[in-house]
Amino acid sequence: MDGDLYTADAIAGDENHFQTQIRFQRVMHSDPIYQEAVKRFAGLFDLAQTTDLKEPTAMTLATVGENGQPSVRIVLLRCADERGFVFFTNSLSRKGIQIASNPHAALGLFWDSLGEQVCVEGVASPVGDAESDIYWKSRPRGSQVGAWASLQSEELPTRTMLDQRVEDFEKKFANREVSRPEHWYGYRIAPVRIEFWQEGVSRLHTRTVYELREDEWVRFSLYP
Numbered sequence: 722m723d724g725d726l727y728t729a730d731a732i733a734g735d736e737n738h739f740q741t742q743i744r745f746q747r748v749m750h751s752d753p754i755y756q757e758a759v760k761r762f763a764g765l766f767d768l769a770q771t772t773d774l775k776e777p778t779a780m781t782l783a784t785v786g787e788n789g790q791p792s793v794r795i796v797l798l799r800c801a802d803e804r805g806f807v808f809f810t811n812s813l814s815r816k817g818i819q820i821a822s823n824p825h826a827a828l829g830l831f832w833d834s835l836g837e838q839v840c841v842e843g844v845a846s847p848v849g850d851a852e853s854d855i856y857w858k859s860r861p862r863g864s865q866v867g868a869w870a871s872l873q874s875e876e877l878p879t880r881t882m883l884d885q886r887v888e889d890f891e892k893k894f895a896n897r898e899v900s901r902p903e904h905w906y907g908y909r910i911a912p913v914r915i916e917f918w919q920e921g922v923s924r925l926h927t928r929t930v931y932e933l934r935e936d937e938w939v940r941f942s943l944y945p
């Protein structure tokens with residue numbers, strides 16, 4: 722879609738994740754109802770980026786811990802196309818550990834100025850080295866050093882310890898390219914359900930759901 726911030730074809734991950742993704746892809750690419758949902762999302766995503774929203778790509782990401790407890794945080798949507806929705810993070814973070822034990826995840830986007838919400842449910846899998854490298858190289862050097870310095874989601878005893886790690890990695894990579902840490906990469910959420918919510922008067926909003934049932938996508942409406 723036009724809103725892609727980078728392009729890449731590589732898809733990887735461990736064998737189980739890969740199989741999951743292949744299954745969804747096969748259904749996605751040929752299904753006209755799914756194609757309609759993808760086009761609709763692409764249109765909104767592009768439109769949202771023309772408004773005065775500071776972070777139109779910000780989305781809530783929900784993952785589930787081993788004990789069944791859901792948790793949420795904001796991440797940035799870096800690519801969205803027929804294959805799914807991509808964000809980048811530290812795979813050793815809390816969310817990364819949760820995804821490793823349970824790949825089911827959900828996303829929520831709300832574009833205030835458009836009066837539009839999109840909710841996605843699906844299965845997350847790593848995007849693979851080639852795709853992660855492309856995005857890594859587009860990041861500012863400071864963020865690259867930061868990714869090395871931050872033991873994301875681990876307890877931080879003092880702020881000085883983080884500052885010290887930043888200094889150490891700045892020295893380590895002085896005068897050379899900052900390589901991508903192996904534990905820092907993208908995840909793609911292959912959707913099984915996408916809901917579009919459009920703000921209406923008197924709270925009579927319009928809700929349209931696209932859902933994968935067995936081997937085909939269906940579209941239906943919900944009461945607001």
Ligand SMILES: Cc1cc2nc3c(=O)[nH]c(=O)nc-3n(C[C@H](O)[C@H](O)[C@H](O)COP(=O)(O)O)c2cc1C
Pocket residue numbers: 776779792793794795796797798808809810811814815816817873874
């Ligand atoms: C606007 C915004 C964008 C963010 N984007 C990302 C992102 O793309 N990737 C990321 O790992 N964290 C991002 N964060 C930080 C996460 O919200 C979160 O604090 C961090 O990933 C650790 O989450 P976890 O401990 O649940 O794994 C962002 C935060 C905000 C407020």
